[in-house]
Amino acid sequence: MVFFFLCCSESFLFASISDHFKKVEVDFPHIHKMKNIDFIYMINLDQRPEKFASCQKQLNPYGIYPFRFSAVNGWELTPEILEEVGLRFVPGMTPLMATTYPKEAKGKPSYEFMEEYGKTYFCHHMSRGSIGCSLSHFSVLQDAFDRGYRTIWVMEDDIEVVQDPRILSELIDRLDALVGEENWDVLFTDQNYRIQVGKYAPALGVAKRPDMDCSYAARFCEKYTIQQDISVDFKRISARFGNHSMILRRSGIEKLLAFAQKHKIFLSSDLDNYFTVNRYGVRYDIVSNMINAITDNAAPIYEQKEHP
């Protein structure tokens, strides 16, 4: 009877999302660190060596050598994998307008209102590139967790160094002193996602997720709208766009991995990570996003390089 029940539970029947995390092989871990940061990752598609090179050019002069994590290429994910990493619609969830990747569609997205129980859905217009990006972030977090790291710095390959990033080591000490070493999960290394120099993408509240409370009151409660300056260096934040450069504590790594295991992927990773973590940001840009950077998230533009 117990065995029958286990067989019927979803976690037994369906693969875990971590089955699709990419393993990380590191040859020289000691070079990818700096004071107060155990390891520095940079997520970079194999098809984009020029982006990694551009980031290295900016960081190496400061003695910062990020480890190149070979990103999960979402454009190469099979329908079977997509089915396993996305959110499965079950009774009790709020139906939303969503995206599926049926096998018959041969990689094309299908925009559908969520109706079919047991079917895998992603948020409306979630591209395969974005799904790959989410899996890359989770793979990095899993690696950091497995290696026992306390603090990591994760970047995407379209960063811009605005000022000497070595200040981040000192800032980690300051944040520890300000809020307590165990009381922060994520520190963003810029004010917000830049859309122009000095102009940032405004963000407030959380996006709807079928397996969370979709009411306006829940999505715009204080937890998800707080933006509070707490010192000359830091602000407590909730909503923001962009995962391009974050410092994570082990507590944040654990929370994000637990969220991914339980909830799978529905939103892009920068929106999904609002739900669980104590988030802080610096009040001046140190390492931010490159404005108008080329991205393969929405479409595999790298193919145009290969086949102009």
Place this chain on the structure above:
Amino acid sequence: MRFEGVWKPSLRETDDFNPSYLFLPYNPTIVIAGGYAPGKIRKLADNYPQGSVYVFEPEPEKFSGLLKEAAQIPNVSICNAALNTHKGCCSLYLYQNLRNLFFASEESSLLEPLDLSSPSFRKKIQTPCVRLEDWILERGVPRIDLLELDLGGFELAFLKNIPNVLKGAIAIHIKTHLSSEKKDSTQYAELKDYLKGSGFELLSHWYLEEAQGEATFIQRRIYDAMFL
């Protein structure tokens, strides 16, 4: 041009982009009536190789033009008939758009002009016509996801005649009329009310005051999920 709604495609995009495409499955069934645009039909067929595009074009010259452009495309069917409230034959009135440059220079309608001597009225011809719900039943078309309609003011009468199609449609992209030179022409306010009562909400509407416009309506449950 003025705008109302919640999703504002840029004016540049409205030529061959309509926001309803953002809500379609990978294999949509699309019905296009009026608004001669062979390039758009080809693009839709290319973008949705597993979808189906049904085009109704009652004007003989335009029908020939469409056949030339699209007859070889496997997922496009072109029908030389007007969409009407019955099957048979009916009068089709051909007009010239003299008022503005934003919309097509010629249009046709099942509605006769208020004034036959109006310079915008060109001529009257006879054309076969079909009732859409019967037509799709006969051909085993299971559902219609998107209706793109430019019926020269006949839009409301047509929509009232297809209640079952409306129940299943995801989106309607439709020419709107904010004045009239034709008898019993649908006015935008009436159309909007009717579609609201039929379970649709306005997504976007670009229009010229006291002239014409193009509006997109989507299923209310989609609208609520996205915007409320």
